[in-house]
Amino acid sequence: MKVRLTFGRQFGLLLIVLFLLALVPAIASDYIVTFVLTLFMYIALAYSWNFISGYTGYISFGQIALFGVGSYGCAILILKCHVPWLLAAGMGSAIAGAFAIPLGLIMLRLKGPYFAVGMMGLFQFLAALAATWKSMTNGATGIYLPPVSALAYIYFAFLGLALALFLTTWKLEHSVFGLRLRTVKEDEEGAESLGINTTFYKVFAFVVSALGCGFAGGIQVFYVSYVDPSTAFPAVLNITMIIMSLLGGMGTYWGPLIGAALLGQISEFLWAHFPYFYLILYGCLLAFIIIFMPSGIVGYFRKRRLLREGIGLSLPQDPVKLELAKEES
Amino acid sequence: MQGSILIFQVLINGLLLAGVYGVAAIGLNLIFGVLRVANIAHGDFMMVGAFIVYSLYTLGLSPLIGIPVAAGVLFILGLLTERFLVERVVSQPMAYSLLLLYAVSILLRNAGLNLWTSNYVSLNVIPGSLHLGPFTVSEIRLVVFIVAVGLTLAFTFILNKTIAGKTIRASIQHPDLAGACGIDVRRVRALTFGVGTVLAGITGTFFIMLFSVNPEMGDMMILKLFAIVIVGGLGNYLGTFAGALVIAMAETFTGFYATTQFADVAVFSIFLLSLILRPQGLLGGRRAA
Numbered sequence: 001m002k003v004r005l006t007f008g009r010q011f012g013l014l015l016i017v018l019f020l021l022a023l024v025p026a027i028a029s030d031y032i033v034t035f036v037l038t039l040f041m042y043i044a045l046a047y048s049w050n051f052i053s054g055y056t057g058y059i060s061f062g063q064i065a066l067f068g069v070g071s072y073g074c075a076i077l078i079l080k081c082h083v084p085w086l087l088a089a090g091m092g093s094a095i096a097g098a099f100a101i102p103l104g105l106i107m108l109r110l111k112g113p114y115f116a117v118g119m120m121g122l123f124q125f126l127a128a129l130a131a132t133w134k135s136m137t138n139g140a141t142g143i144y145l146p147p148v149s150a151l152a153y154i155y156f157a158f159l160g161l162a163l164a165l166f167l168t169t170w171k172l173e174h175s176v177f178g179l180r181l182r183t184v185k186e187d188e189e190g191a192e193s194l195g196i197n198t199t200f201y202k203v204f205a206f207v208v209s210a211l212g213c214g215f216a217g218g219i220q221v222f223y224v225s226y227v228d229p230s231t232a233f234p235a236v237l238n239i240t241m242i243i244m245s246l247l248g249g250m251g252t253y254w255g256p257l258i259g260a261a262l263l264g265q266i267s268e269f270l271w272a273h274f275p276y277f278y279l280i281l282y283g284c285l286l287a288f289i290i291i292f293m294p295s296g297i298v299g300y301f302r303k304r305r306l307l308r309e310g311i312g313l314s315l316p317q318d319p320v321k322l323e324l325a326k327e328e329s
Numbered sequence: 330m331q332g333s334i335l336i337f338q339v340l341i342n343g344l345l346l347a348g349v350y351g352v353a354a355i356g357l358n359l360i361f362g363v364l365r366v367a368n369i370a371h372g373d374f375m376m377v378g379a380f381i382v383y384s385l386y387t388l389g390l391s392p393l394i395g396i397p398v399a400a401g402v403l404f405i406l407g408l409l410t411e412r413f414l415v416e417r418v419v420s421q422p423m424a425y426s427l428l429l430l431y432a433v434s435i436l437l438r439n440a441g442l443n444l445w446t447s448n449y450v451s452l453n454v455i456p457g458s459l460h461l462g463p464f465t466v467s468e469i470r471l472v473v474f475i476v477a478v479g480l481t482l483a484f485t486f487i488l489n490k491t492i493a494g495k496t497i498r499a500s501i502q503h504p505d506l507a508g509a510c511g512i513d514v515r516r517v518r519a520l521t522f523g524v525g526t527v528l529a530g531i532t533g534t535f536f537i538m539l540f541s542v543n544p545e546m547g548d549m550m551i552l553k554l555f556a557i558v559i560v561g562g563l564g565n566y567l568g569t570f571a572g573a574l575v576i577a578m579a580e581t582f583t584g585f586y587a588t589t590q591f592a593d594v595a596v597f598s599i600f601l602l603s604l605i606l607r608p609q610g611l612l613g614g615r616r617a618a
Contacts, residue, residue, distance in 0.1 A: 053424075057422075057424055059424050059427050059428060061369075061431060106601065106605070109604075109605060110601075110604055110605075112367070112423040112424075112427065113367030113369070113423060113427055113555075114555070114559070114604055116367075116369070116427055116431075117367070117369070117551060117552060117555045117600075118600065118601065118604075120548075120551065120552065121552040121596075121597045121600060122597070124548065124549070124552070124593065124597075125593060125594060125597050128590050128593055128594075131590075132588075132590050239435055242428075242431075246428065276443050277439075277443065279435060279438075279439035279442075280435075280436055280439045280440055280443065282435060282439075283432045283433070283434075283435035283436030283437075283439065284432075284436065286428065286429075286431065286432035286435065287414060287429055287432040287433065287436070290418065290425055290428050290429045290432065291414065291417050291418065291429070294421075294425060
């Protein structure tokens, strides 16, 4: 059976899903709400990783560092300036984004494995900084915040973030901007020679990714009402967001959503049944994905023509036509 | 006078540490040269080596038996990793092998954590120290250094003077042409990966005799090893040793004058600066970025 998702149907589907999701906090138990909001966080992080690594091909093994920057930014703003939490999360996100501009300009000069290892190093460096800079971060003791008043706020904040990142990715997929971004992955030098300012596009993707990670970090801080170096820089989450994005399909706009929703549920099961082995299983899963289905679930179905071209990995029909259409309008 | 003796002492410690780092970094450089694959899991292979020796030691076997056993196990592990995982993506873009080896790293690290817990352990095999005039050198560091330098020299000799080494170098310089000359490049790749992981594993066994380590040691090692290879220059094995010296000195000096946390900052800065300012390495070699 072929799945034909036209634009109208996709939009309608999205509205229905959103409506159903908005009902969840009102009718479901706290356990379910917690579970679903965690899924939203996974989705948001998977999309954030997808921006930089999926679209530009720069594999980052430390994107969660920006989650940490957002976390601490938000926590310090709440504690020292008494900023309302959602605004603080937004400002934490802005801090992460602003930090990402000079960082991206430096780090994105590195290619392939050096960028990957560099980001890994940055992640460790920032975690160590958070542990040592006691006057600002309170070191390993951490910062305690007033406990959260209603789970529903957190729920809607994460839902909003995941939705925003999904829509940004959707927009990216259907725009010349996204196409140019993709040229960085395909052939950076070629793109440069065609007059595309690849540095701008790379740094842009990096900053968008940082904004997403930072916002997620800010909400997470308020949710657990506590931050210390290990909750702000969670190594497990770092692995999870990468695997989720890859499982669904890296560089696709449905991929991170599918991957995060699926693996989020699987990991909930694994946590409960194999608390010590589930990261080993993650490793196996990652190896399996890379070898047998490198373009993820979306790519797998597309290859077997179960999904229409245009959804997922493929480029929007003809780049030249698209460019022309853009100029005409 | 006292100050300069202290500085010399730190210099000696840095030199001894460099010898140890050098062995693992050469393994990383070699794998990169032949397979064009950045072995993100190198630090975790080190960990496996370290903990095999540790486990055997707790069973009553001395490291003299443990190290060859660890080397053997790692050779097989490396061979299998290459043959069944890396070989499948070796002709794909770099992102594939990078993510695949990241998976191997996650796998090894968490298997390590399951088997040996996250407690720091150490083997105190030769506790004594030598007093050479005003300097103190712990015996184990000296022994390890001598073994490490011996290994490096033997390896350089093999690479430059034997047929096996020639085969490896040919595969580095021009894989297609090497294949056309009758070299089984696939086999060379598997063997090289095996040798690289053995070098990592042996370094790991040195590590557990020198410091306290836990199964997460790969995390802090991988950046250092990459920094060493980059500073030294890709494909330049003598340079790798120079790189090891730079990193080890930076680490011991910042550790001495500030804290060990600053040592990591120093390593990270050297990593970034060398990639941006001198991607071909200190002594020359292929460009890294």
